[in-house]
Amino acid sequence: MIGMRAGAGSSPRSPGKPKMNAISTDEMTDAPAKIVARNVCKVYQTVNGPMTAVDDFSLDVAEGEFVCIVGPSGCGKSTFLRMVAGLDSHSSGTLFIRPGADPKKPLNSVVFQEYAVFPWKTVIDNVAFGLQMRGVSRPERLEIAERWLERVGLRKFAHYYPHQISGGMKQRVSIVRALANDPEVLLMDEPLGALDAQTRIVLQDELLRIWDETRKTVVYITHSLDEAILLGDRVILMSAHPGRLLATFPVTIRRPRTVETMNGAEFGEMRGAIWEQLGKEVTRAMEMQA
Ligand SMILES: Nc1ncnc2c1ncn2[C@@H]1O[C@H](COP(=O)(O)OP(=O)(O)OP(=O)(O)O)[C@@H](O)[C@H]1O
Numbered sequence: 001m002i003g004m005r006a007g008a009g010s011s012p013r014s015p016g017k018p019k020m021n022a023i024s025t026d027e028m029t030d031a032p033a034k035i036v037a038r039n040v041c042k043v044y045q046t047v048n049g050p051m052t053a054v055d056d057f058s059l060d061v062a063e064g065e066f067v068c069i070v071g072p073s074g075c076g077k078s079t080f081l082r083m084v085a086g087l088d089s090h091s092s093g094t095l096f097i098r099p100g101a102d103p104k105k106p107l108n109s110v111v112f113q114e115y116a117v118f119p120w121k122t123v124i125d126n127v128a129f130g131l132q133m134r135g136v137s138r139p140e141r142l143e144i145a146e147r148w149l150e151r152v153g154l155r156k157f158a159h160y161y162p163h164q165i166s167g168g169m170k171q172r173v174s175i176v177r178a179l180a181n182d183p184e185v186l187l188m189d190e191p192l193g194a195l196d197a198q199t200r201i202v203l204q205d206e207l208l209r210i211w212d213e214t215r216k217t218v219v220y221i222t223h224s225l226d227e228a229i230l231l232g233d234r235v236i237l238m239s240a241h242p243g244r245l246l247a248t249f250p251v252t253i254r255r256p257r258t259v260e261t262m263n264g265a266e267f268g269e270m271r272g273a274i275w276e277q278l279g280k281e282v283t284r285a286m287e288m289q290a
């Protein structure tokens, strides 16, 4: 039997001024979670008036947890991730990443679907970029970057420029650039979405391996239900617009996992249980757009 918990969202919204990723002392002792989202709303001002993109969304992510978010197109997944990253403000509610012991560690690094690499920098300088921003000396940052490139089979390409490598390789560069920065939390918005099916499978395996080694706290958005179940400790289902938390599915499939895991009976059962709800939301979203 697949476990499922109904979505949070019944508590009243906290009105008031938008908060960025700031933390107050009471919030810090409130919960041990690494990422805390309580009754978060996002209202955009549009030419047609205010538009609620994310509505009363609550989610706690534990330290070292890999949480995947799925939901129909336009439901507010990227909006939520951008707010967690501090790239966008939330209109109400509470949202923060709990800092770790090392104040020099960045709170988060983000990996987007598009290959967000600097075309004028070599592969190794791209990977070392975050460390450079943090003032890490050149020999040290190159050593760290080289280690990460080695891990994803790109060492030979360290001195290539992005236009000289494939899409899959560029996305590997984006991922290890985020990891080399050693953030408290890794935020990924459809990082494999632009890749062909075969490259995607290879990178899913690489992500599993890297996560097994690093145990980073991850929030990962994907349109692929298989990917969400394969990678995640939990799959969060968001409703069609406006995005609310509809259901949470703990993934009980044992680790270490590989892409072979997707062939198992437990995996199929889980996929069926989530799709039963996700499918309805996708249809609902399409009807709303029609
Ligand atoms: N800057 C903005 N101003 C106004 N509306 C916005 C803005 N950014 C996003 N939206 C709207 O907010 C809603 C949620 O968008 P968002 O990009 O978060 O969806 P999503 O779930 O990531 O979709 P997809 O799966 O297609 O990437 C959409 O209706 C979108 O049009």
Ligand SMILES: [Mg+2]
Binding pocket: 077, 078, 079, 189
């Ligand atoms: Mg999106």
